[in-house]
Amino acid sequence: MTTLLSRRTRRGPSPEQKEPVTVEEGTSAAEWVRRVMSRQETTLAIVVVVVGVLAAMKSDLFLDSDNLLEILRSSVIYFVMGCGAGLLIIGGGLDFAAGAIFTLSALMASKMLVSSVPWPIAILGGLALAALVGAINHVVITYWHVPPIIATLGMFYMLTGVDNLVTGGNDVIGLPQVVQDIGQGSILGVPNIVLIAIVVGLWFWVLLERTRFGVNVRALGGNRAAAVANGVRATRVDLALYVLSAVTAGLAGVIYSARVGSAQVTAGGSSTTLIVVTAVLIGGVSLLGGLGSIQGIAIGAVLLSLIDNALVLSNIPPQYNTIVVGAILVGAVAIDHLRRERIFRKR
């Protein structure tokens, strides 16, 4: 992860840039250290290490490789959802329906699976339904001018009702073995679902950092009027963002079902929505839009999963979990704001 963090600052003058006008920063070691240290991801990585060291001191089990893998495995859901939800927040939107889409896609895919639909088609079916919900969110927000928080909250309630209606409140159980093998298996010791999360993360990283679309997303989130004035097609970008957010929520739901072997009506829901948004914000994504990174979201997701794990292993009552998470969330956003005041002249 550190190579990703420092890539931008470490790169020296490239051969084509002999123009004296591109005064390169980051050539001195001190400057490099300053820039890396000023990033939220660095602060977070330090917090992760500190929590890890404390946990290792309290419990011998913590550093066990199975336990470390379990931390990664349980962070997969937060991270996969966080990629779509975080990208949307960077672009100036918000999706509170994610937790219900999680359940909806899991139920849809599972219903198809238990009806003997081939598994790739069933999974695509679940994701397609999620994409449709994302598109509806976009229509309500863009054309009906309902603020994103209201539109997606309304969608959340409606989908929760739908989820319960179509299942009668019963879980869909007995998923085919092939799907459970994907959800529970591993390759060379690395759980499959962690590999899936890595692929999803890389895809989103390239999308955000290395494509026009990613720059347009940041521009819309950073200053919507300016982006539009410069010819960024806001409506198209928004549609893609809401669909991506919904699809990652759906994918997380499908992954979760594959892992546990059933689709649970009570999985997902409002707590999942909030935890994902929390992971994204702790990871340095600004609720004001424009700022944030996939690597930050990854660290945020791992940190939440790590705290969960460390508290259990340290025999600290679970009630403390939410206290700690809440404090970290508030602290992370406050630190981020202070940092931004120092970086930017306005805001």
Add this chain to the structure above:
Amino acid sequence: MAADRATPALQLRGVKKFFGSVSALEDVALDAYAGEVHAIVGDNGAGKSTTIKIITGIHSADEGDVMVQGERMASRRSAADAHEHGVSVVYQDLALVECLDIAHNMALGNLPRKYGVILDRRKMEREAAVVLKELKVRVGNVRTPVGLLSGGQRQVVAIARAVRMDKPIILLDEPTAALGVQETAHVGEIIDELKAAGKAVICVTHDLDFAFKHADKVTVLRLGRSVGTRTVADVSRDEVVGLITGAIPGDTRTAEVA
């Protein structure tokens, strides 16, 4: 005004705009030619900003025509369409994204790509550096976030973006409003260079000194009408001020000016 050098690069005819029952533009006409700096002056509320917004497509005209190189533009269009028609704009609020760096801001809306999908950051940064160097701008690293720049630096970055787009028509909305003496002189030099490069430069300004120093023609707006277009070399400052305030009545019909 008949001495046409081919068709006007930008032409407005009988443009009207209402906001509800309020009439913002009554009748605006304008002919801007390549290789000329055309100033649009007028008091507050004369319709300068509305005129700019209609040209760029942020507002749509209720009546009248906007023609680029003789081609009529659809009244309903987006800012992206204006780009495609060869108009680049420097907005009064600059339209910069603070959290993006200088190079990204300069390329926004027209980001270079390689392999069809991947952002060509090297090309983007090189182009930004070249334009800034041509404009003799010192803003340091093109990777500096715009949020870190001073007002004057931001203004120059916004102009540099329009220059980088390399469109035949450049529109500047109050480019010197927020600038000091030295920065204003610098912007004036850039405008002179754009003119020398054969661009049609249209500059909305309330700064008459600036207009008289750099513009070839000046069109005066008053209460939503273009009340007269004059060649700067042939007109006195008093006459322009008179047209702005209404002390001198405008040309009877703007249509006849053209």
